[in-house]
Amino acid sequence: xxxxxxxxxxxxxxxxxxxxxxxxxxxxxxxxxxxxxxxxxxxxxxxxxxxxxxxxxxxxxxxxxxxxxxxxxxxxxxxxxxxxxxxxxxxxxxxxxxxxxxxxxxxxxxxxxxxxxxxxxxxxxxxxxxxxxxxxxxxxxxxxxxxxxxxxxxxxxxxxxxxxxxxxxxxxxxxxxxxxxxxxxxxxxxxxxxxxxxxxxxxxxxxxxxxxxxxxxxxxxxxxxxxxxxxxxxxxxxxxxxxxxxxxxxxxxxxxxxxxxxxxxxxxxxxxxxxxxxxxxxxxxxxxxxxxxxxxxxxxxxxxxxxxxxxxxxxxxxxxxxxxxxxxxxxxxxxxxxxxxxxxxxxxxxxxxxxxxxxxxxxxxxxxxxxxxxxxxxxxxxxxxxxxxxxxxxxxxxxxxxxxxxxxxxxxxxxxxxxxxxxxxxxxxxxxxxxxxxxxxxxxxxxxxxxxxxxxxxxxxxxxxxxxxxxxxxxxxxxxxxxxxxxxxxxxxxxxxxxxxxxxxxxxxxxxxxxxxxxxxxxxxxxxxxxxxxxxxxxxxxxxxxxxxxxxxxxxxxxxxxxxxxxxxxxxxxxxxxxxxxxxxxxxxxxxxxxxxxxxxxxxxxxxxxxxxxxxxxxxxxxxxxxxxxxxxxxxxxxxxxxxxxxxxxxxxxxxxxxxxxxxxxxxxxxxxxxxxxxxxxxxxxxxxxxxxxxxxxxxxxxxxxxxxxxxxxxxxxxxxxxxxxxxxxxx
Numbered sequence: 232x233x234x235x236x237x238x239x240x241x242x243x244x245x246x247x248x249x250x251x252x253x254x255x256x257x258x259x260x261x262x263x264x265x266x267x268x269x270x271x272x273x274x275x276x277x278x279x280x281x282x283x284x285x286x287x288x289x290x291x292x293x294x295x296x297x298x299x300x301x302x303x304x305x306x307x308x309x310x311x312x313x314x315x316x317x318x319x320x321x322x323x324x325x326x327x328x329x330x331x332x333x334x335x336x337x338x339x340x341x342x343x344x345x346x347x348x349x350x351x352x353x354x355x356x357x358x359x360x361x362x363x364x365x366x367x368x369x370x371x372x373x374x375x376x377x378x379x380x381x382x383x384x385x386x387x388x389x390x391x392x393x394x395x396x397x398x399x400x401x402x403x404x405x406x407x408x409x410x411x412x413x414x415x416x417x418x419x420x421x422x423x424x425x426x427x428x429x430x431x432x433x434x435x436x437x438x439x440x441x442x443x444x445x446x447x448x449x450x451x452x453x454x455x456x457x458x459x460x461x462x463x464x465x466x467x468x469x470x471x472x473x474x475x476x477x478x479x480x481x482x483x484x485x486x487x488x489x490x491x492x493x494x495x496x497x498x499x500x501x502x503x504x505x506x507x508x509x510x511x512x513x514x515x516x517x518x519x520x521x522x523x524x525x526x527x528x529x530x531x532x533x534x535x536x537x538x539x540x541x542x543x544x545x546x547x548x549x550x551x552x553x554x555x556x557x558x559x560x561x562x563x564x565x566x567x568x569x570x571x572x573x574x575x576x577x578x579x580x581x582x583x584x585x586x587x588x589x590x591x592x593x594x595x596x597x598x599x600x601x602x603x604x605x606x607x608x609x610x611x612x613x614x615x616x617x618x619x620x621x622x623x624x625x626x627x628x629x630x631x632x633x634x635x636x637x638x639x640x641x642x643x644x645x646x647x648x649x650x651x652x653x654x655x656x657x658x659x660x661x662x663x664x665x666x667x668x669x670x671x672x673x674x675x676x677x678x679x680x681x682x683x684x685x686x687x688x689x690x691x692x693x694x695x696x697x698x699x700x701x702x703x704x705x706x707x708x709x710x711x712x713x714x715x716x717x718x719x720x721x722x723x724x725x726x727x728x729x730x731x732x733x734x735x736x737x738x739x740x741x742x743x744x745x746x747x748x749x750x751x752x753x754x755x756x757x758x759x760x761x762x763x764x765x766x767x768x769x770x771x772x773x774x775x776x777x778x779x780x781x782x783x784x785x786x787x788x789x790x791x792x793x794x795x796x797x798x799x800x801x802x803x804x805x806x807x808x809x810x811x812x813x814x815x816x817x818x819x820x821x822x823x824x825x826x827x828x829x830x831x832x833x834x835x836x837x838x839x840x841x842x843x844x845x846x847x848x849x850x851x852x853x854x855x856x857x858x859x860x861x862x863x864x865x866x867x868x869x870x871x872x873x874x875x876x877x878x879x880x881x882x883x884x885x886x887x888x889x890x891x892x893x894x895x896x897x898x899x900x901x902x903x904x905x906x907x908x909x910x911x912x913x914x915x916x917x918x919x920x921x922x923x924x925x926x927x928x929x930x931x932x933x934x935x936x937x938x939x940x941x942x943x944x945x946x947x948x949x950x951x952x953x954x955x956x957x958x959x960x961x962x963x
Contacts, residue, residue, distance in 0.1 A: 238304050240752065245284050246301050247747070250292075251311035251714055252280040255672060257318055258710070260342040268635075272673050274338055281333050291328040294319045309747055311713065317427065321349050322358055328371040337367030401435045404459055411462070419466045423474070426484035433459050433485060437493070453496035456489070460509055473774070476704055483513050523560035639666060640678045644685040647695070656695030660686065660702040664709070671711030674718075676729035683736035707740030716744050720757030731764055739768045742775035749779060749794065752786040762794065770800035780806035788818045796825020804833045811841045823856035827865040835871040839885060858895045866898040873904040878923045879913045890926040894933040905930050906942045909954055921953045928957040 238246075256273040264270070284290040292315075293300030298308045299316050306312045319327065322345060344358055344366070352358050359374035366372070396418045403411060411419070422428040436459055437452040460482050467478050486494055497510060643663055650656040663682055670679040683706070689699035706712060715730060722730060734741045741764075748761035765772050776798070779791035792810055795803035803825065810822040823841065826834045838857070857865055869889055876886045886908070893901045909927045913920065928946075931939045947958045 238301060238306070242301065243306060245280070246292075246299070246306055247309060247311055248717060249277075249280040249284045249290075250299060250306070250315035251717055252277040254311060254314045254318060255710060255714055256338070257342055257345045259672075261346045265339065268673075274335065274342070277338060278333070278335065281329050281338075285329055285331060285333075289328060289330045291326055292319070293326045294324050296320050311717075314710075317425075318345060321427075322347075322352055323349065323375040324358055324372055325375055326373040330369050330371065333369045334367065337369045340366055341370050397432075397435075401432070404436045404455065404462065405439050407458075411466075416466050416470070419463055420470060423463055423467050423471075423478045423481065426481040426488075429459075429463065429481055430485035430488050433489065447490070447493075449492050449496050452490075453493050456493060457497060457509065460513070464509065464512075476701070477708060479512055486513055523558075636670065636673070636675055636678055640670075640681050644682060647685055647689055651694060653694055653698075656689070657698035660689070660695055660698045664702050664705050667706050668709050668711035671706075671709070671715045671733070674715065674726065676715075676726060676733050680729060680733050680736060683733055687736055703737050704740045707737045707742075707744060709744075712737070712741060712744045713747075716748060716761070719745075719748060719760050720755055727760060731760075731767075734764050735767065739771040739775055742768065742772050743778075746776075746779060749790050750782065750784070750787045751790070752784075758790075765794060766797045768798075770798045770802065773798040773800040773802040776803070777806040780809050785815050785817050788813065788815065789821050792818060792821035792825045796821070796828055799829055801829060801831040801833060804829060804831065804837055807834075808837045808840075811837065820856040827857050827868055830867055832871065835868045835875070838868060839872050839876070839882070857892045863896075863898060866893070866896060866900050869893050869896070870901050870904045873901070873908055878908060878911050879916045879919055883919050883923065886923055887926050890923065890930050894926070894930040897934045899934055899936045899938055902931065902934060902936075902939050902942055906946070909946055909950065912951065917953070920951075921957075924951075924953045925957040925960075928954065928961055932961050 252273070256270075256277040259267070259270045259273040281290070291301075293303065294316055295305070297316055298305045298312050299319075300306070341362075344352075344362060352361065355361050357374040359372045362370070362372045396414050400411070400415050400418055403415065422432055433456045436455050437447070440448045440451040440455055464475070464478060464482070467474055486497070497513075643659065643666060647656060647659045647663065650659060663686060667679055667682055670676075670682065683703070686699045686703050686706075689695050690703065692699075712733075719727070719730065734745075745761040745765060748757045749765070751758040765776070773795060776791060776794050779787055779794070782788060782791070788810055792807060795807055807822050807826050810818055811826075819841075823838060826838050857869070869892055872889045873886065873893070876882045876889070878886050890905070890908075893905065905927045909924050911920075911923075928943065931943050943958055946954050950958070
């Protein structure tokens with residue numbers, strides 16, 4: 232049989248690094264202006280990743296909805312790969328090729344293309360048509376065949392995901408059902424991983440809620456969407472509670488892309504309503520960009536500002552500073568649309584600002600200060616006519632990227648330390664998460680550590696403890712920590728130490744960001760560093776490592792066994808049992824050794840079950856794993872097994888293997904249990920009795936301590952004939 236072709240580990244590593252760099256650069260390009268330091272740094276990392284991947288020749292990505300293809304073979308569906316695949320697929324890109332050394336202006340043009348909406352790209356003929364007209368030849372794009380898409384739509388072929396389970400789920404929600412079968416619950420869990428799929432499900436359940444003339448029933452649609460979110464989060468909270476933060480972010484992303492009228496109706500839920508807490512959680516998950524997008528969409532559709540919109544906007548962004556930030560972003564978004572270029576836009580925008588930001592400054596601004604502000608322009612003109620001050624170089628230096636970052640860190644940590652109002656402190660922790668993402672992507676671990684330590688301090692305080700803990704968890708799942716972790720093998724010792732301290736400050740949730748580094752067949756520098764960081768968390772790392780055990784590759788399973796065993800936690804028993812059932816001798820030895828080091832009855836039962844099921848080489852491998860390292864922590868497990876096994880029952884052979892393992896370890900702690908099993912008797916079972924009693928005597932002789940010798944002397948006097956015969960044979 233021909234072996235299926237695979238990608239080399241080195242190619243997979245470089246491809247994932249390139250996907251990660253592409254996603255980060257596209258995200259920063261969309262969030263910041265091109266001259267922002269974060270954009271420059273991310274584009275630089277993308278350029279370096281391309282140089283490694285192309286090696287001066289060419290490199291191409293094929294695009295599917297869930298992963299990327301290299302040489303026609305799929306990359307592992309890891310988060311960076313899935314994110315890049317979604318980014319390209321949503322813009323109708325089938326493949327993208329990078330030819331030789333891609334210049335910076337080509338990368339800027341490509342990122343600018345990715346920042347455009349899919350509707351905008353399709354309206355202009357598609358990404359390939361746009362790129363062929365204005366793009367650089369160092370990048371080649373192939374797009375989806377629109378003729379095929381239109382043909383599929385005419386035929387009415389449904390998307391693959393809209394199978395019978397999807398349809399039953401939609402019908403159940405539309406009919407108001409509150410209970411779902413196992414298949415429907417599994418589909419809910421699958422949908423919860425993707426903001427796109429959540430939005431598609433919401434769109435499908437909203438569709439039937441229309442009047443006879445086709446107009447939407449906004450209130451009913453909003454209630455139906457909230458029912459979708461309630462069922463989704465409820466099932467996730469029961470079956471995968473550790474993913475609630477990720478799911479809420481996906482729900483928020485899906486909400487921001489919905490009809491703004493429906494979203495506004497959702498946001499107007501009464502405080503006492505059933506879904507009010509869910510709405511509050513969705514609102515809290517909205518970042519400034521999502522709020523600005525909602526605001527811009529609502530304004531462009533209605534063509535005016537309304538009191539209803541102002542009320543919802545005040546609920547989402549009660550802080551005045553955040554309101555101004557969001558309004559500035561919304562104005563920028565609208566200025567890029569046709570509506571923003573019309574003559575009525577200025578008047579509409581003026582009414583919007585008046586409605587949302589009108590307030591009287593008189594109670595807060597003194598007359599002297601107001602006079603100072605009014606004279607600022609005149610003083611500025613006067614100073615502009617003078618020579619430059621000698622301090623100017625120092626002032627300019629203070630505006631460099633490193634100094635600005637350090638100042639941002641100082642200001643935001645001081646704000647959190649001084650804040651005494653819980654709601655405002657929670658907003659500050661959200662801003663700290665965004666800042667940490669930038670710091671980690673820029674490799675500024677020293678400043679990131681300062682922010683993380685302040686969040687740690689706040690998590691033990693009284694003002695924003697819950698928000699600070701949630702922020703630390705968010706950082707552990709952020710793109711910044713994953714991207715920084717991906718470069719762990721290339722960091723020098725000082726940077727590695729700083730990154731390790733950041734991981735310690737974040738807590739065990741950071742283990743999930745390090746999992747890609749732990750999937751290496753060889754002990755690379757990155758693997759060793761990630762392993763040491765994970766092991767430092769001890770038992771707390773076990774729940775986050777369980778996912779490694781589900782990987783199909785044997786060396787990843789081996790790594791999972793060693794890492795889970797190092798936690799010495801009973802939470803590691805279940806995933807280790809799963810590894811035992813795979814019956815791979817290369818993994819079995821490590822899984823048994825890991826279970827043997829866990830002082831818990833469930834671990835002993837797992838080893839006993841493995842011995843019972845194993846045969847031939849696998850059984851020998853189990854016994855060898857128990858004794859090969861001469862680990863004294865194995866002895867308590869063996870003692871438990873000797874005490875629990877019926878020597879005359881079906882596990883008789885397992886008892887013999889266990890006694891042989893005790894003999895080879897020669898630990899005095901096993902003497903009482905060996906002595907007890909030697910006294911067991913049963914009529915008409917002489918052959919089994921002779922076997923385990925002989926093995927018990929040999930174990931005591933191998934232990935050889937005064938306690939073991941005393942037990943043999945006593946057995947020689949009071950034991951049955953099988954015991955006495957065995958003792959006589961070994962003492963000849």
